[in-house]
Amino acid sequence: MREYLRFLYRCFRMSFVGDWRYKLWMLLLTIVTLLGVNAWCRQFVHGLIATGMTDQVSWGLFIANFTYLVGMAAAAVMLVIPVYVYRNKELHDLVIFGELFAVAAIIMALLFVVVDLGRPDRMQHLFMRFNFPISMLTWDVIVLNVYLLLNLHICGYLIYSRYRKRELGRWFYIPFIFIAIVWAISIHTVTAFLLVGLGGRPFWNAAIIAPRFIASAFSAGPAFIILTLMVIDRFTRFSVPKKAYLTLRNLVLVAMTINVFLLVSEVFTEFYADTAHGASSKYLWIGIHDNTALVPWIWSALGLNLTALLMLYLPITRSRKLLATACVMLIIGIWIEKGLGLIVPAFVPTPVGEIVEYAPTWNEILICTGIWAFGLLIYTIFVRVTIPVLSGQLVADRIFHTTPESPASVAGDMTDRTQEIPS
Amino acid sequence: MKLPVLRQDDCGGGGGGDGVPPAAGRGSRRSFLRSTVSVGAGFAALGAAISPLADLDTDKVFAGEDFFREHYKELSSENKAKLFADIEAQIDRQYGVKAIVGDPQPIPEVEFVYALNLSRCIGCRKCVHACVKENNQSRSPEIQYIRVLEIPIGTFDLERGNQYYDTETPKPGYFYMPIQCHQCANPPCTKVCPIEATWQEADGITVIDYDWCIGCRYCQAACPYWARRFNWTDPGIPSSEINPDMAYLSNRPRSRGVMEKCTFCLQRTRKGRMPACLEACPTGSRKFGNILDPNSEVSQILRDKRVFVLKEEVGTNPRFFYYFDELTHRLGEGGEA
Incomplete structure (x- = not known):
């Protein structure tokens, strides 16, 4: 136990160590996080009137980010499946980065739900009167928290075992990996069902939403992991095998193709039949009367997604720069399509036919960027701590004897970041 | 040269705050100063970030709240009485009004039903105003439970209805359709609530x-009739307009952040009175009563009218x-047809 506390303490100290680029990045994230905290405090004092949401459009950016991040959390399994199901060796050492990202993504997702609450001070009511299994939201509370615990266990156990130079106990590790695979599917399905189950919202009340959720998540998640690996590869001594990128690229390619196919199916159904149920889709894609707030967004998303998909199909994305570009395009495109484009149109028009558009306030945007910055901050720390453990530099009390490194290489090891776009 | 760098990686040594670790034996005072300054700056930034919390009016938001309070359905009559007294005291503090918070229970063998005559409604919105007054709804920002749609004759497309008409009514060529909570027998809103803050009572009222509400607004997304409202901020009601005859589950003032x-x-109808919207209606378009009583007016309407x-x-069974009013005569049933 004392050893474990000491491990945590050393990890804590480790997260403050790095070169100027690392520190600048962390400082920047801290500032944006604090701005978000400030904005949330203002929202807590004045109420959700500080957001752009209304009785007409009663969910906005917060829930959009939430659904998106639940998807991103699946990135982990997309690394796990090839390694543990198909015995792919290239990705073996990289799984941990996916799992760590799942932890960060779930924490962000949960934070987005908390900031969306009108009365976060009453969260304890969840423990006192839990409408399970009737309310899908209670299912979501369970699956998200269990997924968080699963990944915390997997990562924590792996890292601490390496730190103590102990063998991994089979029964403490592998079964959880497989449970986490199934569980990752469940977090999407449940989050999609949260929306799909509402008969009064025809835009959501469609069976295709859950499969689309999974397909888009399985493309945006690994795309983010590709970017992370590039950053790790560039700024740390940890080297990522080239084949890993190609494997991940193929995963993104397949998932994205399915996603686009499902999108086409959905758009066809809504527009060819042209029933009254398609009003929300009409609002999203072409606007109703003069209300066209989402139109430029969704067409940009379509453009980004299709271009990225085309790039992935061509051999040009064997080049790192172009692969990174395609991944960034996908991440943004899917954020629009699966966040903004999935949540907001369901409220326009309202069930009684009123059209009110939604535009987030600056305060709301600051809260969102704050949560993202916080997520990236903890992810950076996770990666910062993990790399020296994996490379055997940070081990239980044997630092001085085991790894006589040259100062330069050690310094190189202290600079890792998770920027979206590596230069 | 090697040792200090490795010690930095070890993170056991001092100088964690800066990139260059202090050489062994040299001024730990400087590094101590540095880390003190950075920790201090960190706390100052955090303090500045959370400073808006100082403006929170805790009495308005948290009054009478007990962290470990039971759910309404689990409250003992003793705790209930205490809770209601707390609420009354808070209303007195906030509005200077001596209100009575009651808790009328559903009447056995009663299931309430509403019937609204579209042939008669003239869209005057008197029901809306009466409802706002009776139920202590926020005037600023405006919250109203009843929406009246002005729809051109010849369609039933709600999207062609206008909820913000501002002309003399009734306008020729239009009919008027008030929409409020339909008190569904199969309510989607209570189903989705994660914490059972909303439920259907024995007399059918949700x-x-x-x-208890945590303000997740899932019920608002679930309602197909757009009947639920959220308190986006503290409700604004002039003290002089507070209706002091209140019930815990209905028209007592709400706090911010809840549905x-x-x-x-129910503060009226469970005591044998009619809803405020019905009483205010100048045309008699609104009918209310007990569907389980075959002689009630609503039972009669459901039997005889279209x-x-x-x-x-959507299967909600409103x-x-x-x-x-008008019966179009069918072939063979009399009339001129």
């Missing part, structure tokens, strides 16, 4: 415990019916 909705004026419910296809 209520909300405003002190509210029409309760068929009745329909809104959005039957207790709110619309009907028409």
Whole structure:
């Protein structure tokens, strides 16, 4: 136990160590996080009137980010499946980065739900009167928290075992990996069902939403992991095998193709039949009367997604720069399509036919960027701590004897970041 | 040269705050100063970030709240009495009004149903105003449970209705359709609530415990009739306009961050009175009563009139019916046809 506390303490100290680029990045994230905290405090004092949401459009950016991040959390399994199901060796050492990202993504997702609450001070009511299994939201509370615990266990156990130079106990590790695979599917399905189950919202009340959720998540998640690996590869001594990128690229390619196919199916159904149920889709894609707030967004998303998909199909994305570009395009495109484009149109028009558009306030945007910055901050720390453990530099009390490194290489090891776009 | 760098990686040594670790034996005072300054700056930044919390009016938001309070359905009569007294005291503090917070229970063998005559409604919105007054709804920002749609004759497309008409009514060529909570027998809103802050009572009225709601607005997304309202900020009600005759589950003032909705004026109807919207209606378009009583006016209407419910296809089984006066005579049933 004392050893474990000491491990945590050393990890804590480790997260403050790095070169100027690392520190600048962390400082920047801290500032944006604090701005978000400030904005949330203002929202807590004045109420959700500080957001752009209304009785007409009663969910906005917060829930959009939430659904998106639940998807991103699946990135982990997309690394796990090839390694543990198909015995792919290239990705073996990289799984941990996916799992760590799942932890960060779930924490962000949960934070987005908390900031969306009108009365976060009453969260304890969840423990006192839990409408399970009737309310899908209670299912979501369970699956998200269990997924968080699963990944915390997997990562924590792996890292601490390496730190103590102990063998991994089979029964403490592998079964959880497989449970986490199934569980990752469940977090999407449940989050999609949260929306799909509402008969009064025809835009959501469609069976295709859950499969689309999974397909888009399985493309945006690994795309983010590709970017992370590039950053790790560039700024740390940890080297990522080239084949890993190609494997991940193929995963993104397949998932994205399915996603686009499902999108086409959905758009066809809504527009060819042209029933009254398609009003929300009409609002999203072409606007109703003069209300066209989402139109430029969704067409940009379509453009980004299709271009990225085309790039992935061509051999040009064997080049790192172009692969990174395609991944960034996908991440943004899917954020629009699966966040903004999935949540907001369901409220326009309202069930009684009123059209009110939604535009987030600056305060709301600051809260969102704050949560993202916080997520990236903890992810950076996770990666910062993990790399020296994996490379055997940070081990239980044997630092001085085991790894006589040259100062330069050690310094190189202290600079890792998770920027979206590596230069 | 090697040792200090490795010690930095070890993170056991000092100088964690800066990139260059202090050489062994040299001024730990400077590094101590540095880390003190950075920790201090960190706390100052955090303090500045959370400074808006100082403006929080805790009495308005948290009054009478007990962290470990039971759910309404689990409250003992003793705790209930204490809770209601707390609420009354808070209303007195905030509005200077001596209110009575009651808790009328559903009457056995009663299931309330509403019927609204579309042939008669003239869209005057007197029901809306009466409802706002009776139910202590926020005036600023405005919260109203009843929406009246002005729809051109010849369509039933709600999207072609206008909810913000501002002309003399009734306008030729239009009919008027008030929409409020339909008190569904199969309510999607209570189903989705994660914490059972909203439920259907024995007399069919769906209520909300405003002190239990966490404000996730899932019920608002679930409602196919757009009948639920959220308190986006503290409700603004002039003290002089507070209706002191209150019930815990209906018209007592709400706090910010919680849902509210029409309760068929249970503070009145469970005591044998009619809902405020019905009393205010100048045309007699609104009918209310007990569907389990075959002689009630609503039972009669459901038997004899052409009745329909809104959005039957969503399977909510509303207790709110619309009907028409005129009977179009069918072939072979008399009349000129």
